[in-house]
Amino acid sequence: MMKLRFKTGVVAAAAAMALVLGGCGGAGTDAGGTTTLTFMFRGNADEKAAYTKAIAEFEKANDVKVNMVVTTPDDYSTKLKAAIAGKKVPDVFYVDPGSVQAYVKTGVIKDMSPMLEGADPVDLDNIWPYGVDSYRFDGKLMGQGSIYALPKDVGPFSFGYNKTMFEKAGIPLPSKDKPYTFDEFVAVAKQLTQDTNGDGKLDQWGTGLNVQWNLQPFVWSNGGDWLNEDRTKVTVDTPEFAEALQWFADLQNVAKVTPSVGEAQTLDTYQRWMQGQIGFFPVGPWDVSTYEKLPFDWDLIPYPAGATGKTATWTGTLGIAVSNSTKSPEQAVELAKYLSTNEEAQQSLVDAGVQIPNLIDMAEEWVAESTTKPENKQEFLDIVQDYGRALPANNTYSAEWYDELFKNIQPVLDGKKTAAEYLKEEQPKMQKYLDQANQAAGIG
């Protein structure tokens, strides 16, 4: 009797340990012969719902069970790295271009290129080149070589304006083809900055921007950049860069066309934009489902352009990668392919208003049907197709050098320090971090 109990105890203990140590497991095959894949991703409620639907279809068609592990965007990177460190890599998971180098160097993600050809090839020409190229890496430079992930989406970060506000103020609408110059933009923004109810306080502003996410378009269109061509040198200490940053800071301090001085948090201006108090505000495809419900009319335009006269902005992207250690590589790559390129799967995401189609022909159709906002959807496509760039840290091993620029930037935004002075101080610090990152990646 005792013996039996002892055995039971040991088995129970072992089972408990196995449960604890097992955590989130990788691929496996159950008794019925069905493959189980783990898919780890992040997203909001709309995205989750759209994915659940799409994946149910995939499971039916492929006799595969997909275990979805969803996290909030904030938690994603930490949880994924913990899973990788614990050798419990999900079979299929999101990666951002900024982590591709590290994951390739450490053998975490699979080179998908060979599997994208073969019997059921992916029509890479019908996916935005920007989306595919963001996950190419040849061991030295991003953007060329093998494909390590398929784009989950591409996120052209466009610029919007409050049409209703323009009409009320009797200002001619901005052109969707010809960007404002910096000076024109400030002039219009000044006209929009008003006290509409006569209580002596402003209640409507030209714009309200966040330096970390909105500075890039102005720097690029002014001819500046963060890095040199082969990503070995930080180039923020140029006059073009300084001029753009100074102009950005002056929007608050000199032109006074943004809410209260010292204001840099997006939350506020985001809320104000949605309440119809802001003239110009950035718009990404992920905002569209929310902005559709706004009580005013809005549309997309190119960002104001600096010295080059050409508008610029960035395109975000997330990729879907496959683990190198997966037990079912074929099915895992199939799932990645399905999520990235299947028309029905794409449609359910587009319908949810969280992204634009990944497939070029589908996107063109989507632009043609014009029942939903924004009217000028073509702007999104132009950004992805023609002029959108990657965020500066996307093509480096770590973003530490890039984040360094924003760490001490507040005095510049407050007008207590000039942009040129600040950038001169920062360049060597950023360079040091970039050198470290390149060294860790075995580059340069």
Next chain:
Amino acid sequence: MTTVNRRSTLHRREQRTALAFVALPVIGFAVFAVFPLLFSVYASFTEWNGISAPVFTGLANFQAMMVDPYFWQAMWNTLFMMIGIPVGLCLSLLLALALNRKMRGTTFFRTVYYVPVISSIAAIAIMWQWAFNGDFGLINQALALIGIDGPNWLANTATVKPAIIMMSVWKGLGYSMLLYLAALQSVPRHLYEAAALDGAGVLAQFRNVTLPMLRPVTFFLVVTSIIGGSQIFIEINIMTPTGGPEFGSASIVWYIWQKAFNYLQMGYATSMSLVLGLIVFAVTAIQFRLNRRNQFSID
């Protein structure tokens, strides 16, 4: 088979069963505490990105730490934010004294002050982020009523630390208050009676009876608050996701996390956490040593 033999067999079996039960937590402790601890000591001497194998680099991480200005600033920020600890203790003691009186509604107020303790720290951080909003935050609106134009708390180097201190004090108040309340209620009444007989007034009673009797609780709260305070992270990460203006609110744990998970420097991060762990250990040991002199007992 003799009786003795049977009993010893039984003993042995029971012993084995007992060992099996004891083994579970012991193995758990070894696997989840001892091994990670030893491994992290090793990892702190390596260059490690958290994914591939660590490479031994000796003292390099510790040398880098000495000249890393952000490490020192994060340490300083963390230390500075501990100003909230004595403030919080004084306030919670006052609160406990108030709520220890017999009056209507004390249960209600005790509950109200305890609500922050059981609320999710993330939810609280978001709530306070709104309250600290420069333009339409609750705090600045309240200040506007008395004619003060409040700062943009979280975007200003001078106010970001006080803002986080305010929030931590508010959050911790209920917990310390409850412990003080329990301690106050267990102070023997006869001590007050004896003091009163000796002619001690209310203040003298407080100083000579209440405070000494509360000392064990105060000691406990100081030790745990310092340990907790040195680990402040979630509120920082939510309220100032970039470490605040000019790195003004980055705590040491926040910086460690940033290095480990965002910048692929797990080895360096581990060495910083080792230093932090040693500091916390040393501070706690000193506190216990100092407290020895203050120990007393009642029969």
